[in-house]
Amino acid sequence: MSTALSPITVTLTGAGGQIGYAAMFRIASGAMFGPEQPVALRLLEIPQGVKGAEGAALELVDGAFPLLASVDISTDPNEGFAGANVALLIGSRPRTAGMERADLLAANGAIFGPQGRAINDHAAADVRVLVVGNPANTNALIAQRNAPDVPADRFTAMTRLDHNRAVGLLAQHSGAAVSDIAGVTVWGNHSTTQYPDLSHATIAGAPAIEVVGEDWGRGAFVERVANRGAEIIEVRGGSSVASAASAAIDHVRDWTLGTGEAWTSVSRYSTGEYGIPEGLIASVPARAADGSWHVVEGLEIDAFSRERIDASVAELVAERDQVAELGLIPPS
Numbered sequence: 001m002s003t004a005l006s007p008i009t010v011t012l013t014g015a016g017g018q019i020g021y022a023a024m025f026r027i028a029s030g031a032m033f034g035p036e037q038p039v040a041l042r043l044l045e046i047p048q049g050v051k052g053a054e055g056a057a058l059e060l061v062d063g064a065f066p067l068l069a070s071v072d073i074s075t076d077p078n079e080g081f082a083g084a085n086v087a088l089l090i091g092s093r094p095r096t097a098g099m100e101r102a103d104l105l106a107a108n109g110a111i112f113g114p115q116g117r118a119i120n121d122h123a124a125a126d127v128r129v130l131v132v133g134n135p136a137n138t139n140a141l142i143a144q145r146n147a148p149d150v151p152a153d154r155f156t157a158m159t160r161l162d163h164n165r166a167v168g169l170l171a172q173h174s175g176a177a178v179s180d181i182a183g184v185t186v187w188g189n190h191s192t193t194q195y196p197d198l199s200h201a202t203i204a205g206a207p208a209i210e211v212v213g214e215d216w217g218r219g220a221f222v223e224r225v226a227n228r229g230a231e232i233i234e235v236r237g238g239s240s241v242a243s244a245a246s247a248a249i250d251h252v253r254d255w256t257l258g259t260g261e262a263w264t265s266v267s268r269y270s271t272g273e274y275g276i277p278e279g280l281i282a283s284v285p286a287r288a289a290d291g292s293w294h295v296v297e298g299l300e301i302d303a304f305s306r307e308r309i310d311a312s313v314a315e316l317v318a319e320r321d322q323v324a325e326l327g328l329i330p331p332s
């Protein structure tokens, strides 16, 4: 199919890895921007991962995707982010045996600092960044703080997978359809301190917490969603891949095309909403319109929710302070 629209350039880091592989074919097929919008893919890897990206690029050719305008592979962030409209930062340094949290943050700082600078200097003026690689929120903070010329609200981290998990598990538990569920929020960090909150959620218009009961809705449900990543690792023998790629596509699609009245969960640059310190990349309820996220404001937060949100935000503050001590973000 030929079309008059010019391609949107999407740069994927970690393109030779699992999530990159699962994401790129769906992006090429139109799942991210719709069935009319061509895409140009830029695959950014490190030398050890480049063969995986090359293999995927061969398969992209074999997919004969009508919307796929081009595929380029690079190991140089300055080249890989050149002209990027959307940057999916998936590649990161996983925690290995014996590694302390500070070592993990330092190793990722060495990735996300330079990538932030490359985005700052070479991406398109409208660039939108989604960080998937863990620890996603603090990696996004590092990238954002190293990109002073890019508006801060263009940097986001992925809590859409947590949001989708919450919606999926709520549907499964209640027997409702996913499409009947609204108003779920995941607050805080993409970690086990996150708070999947049903206080404002509805199932077919009825308050979710009344349908499922407070014991489950504020007990087992919260723990299951927060620990779902570990559950997947235990059952699959590896961390979530297709659901993570799908959530990344949902996040960017909503950001670009809008959510309408429904809200979702996005880790975005805080401007102080709900008492979250300014400058943290924290998960909040948000709608998207005209290419921007808008925090859903005015939700009532009861004592239980306040405590859970504060605990997750405290973890983000601690991570921020650690990367500041390591010199990975410039002083504020």
Ligand SMILES: NC(=O)c1ccc[n+]([C@@H]2O[C@H](COP(=O)([O-])OP(=O)(O)OC[C@H]3O[C@@H](n4cnc5c(N)ncnc54)[C@H](O)[C@@H]3O)[C@@H](O)[C@H]2O)c1
Binding pocket: 013, 014, 015, 016, 017, 018, 019, 020, 044, 045, 046, 048, 049, 050, 052, 090, 091, 092, 093, 094, 111, 131, 132, 133, 134, 135, 136, 158, 159, 161, 162, 190, 239, 240, 241, 244
């Ligand atoms: N936020 C979320 O909800 C969520 C969900 C699932 C996984 N994750 C995280 O996503 C990340 C990727 O997962 P995966 O399963 O694809 O891992 P993977 O190991 O299969 O792939 C990672 C790829 O990143 C590449 N890479 C490493 N450093 C890079 C750099 N500086 N530039 C470009 N590429 C680089 C590696 O070579 C590798 O090919 C992990 O950190 C994982 O923990 C996040």
Ligand SMILES: O=C(O)C[C@H](O)C(=O)O
Binding pocket: 134, 161, 228, 229, 230, 232, 239, 240
């Ligand atoms: O939990 C993990 O370590 C992987 C990933 O962040 C996930 O949520 O599946």
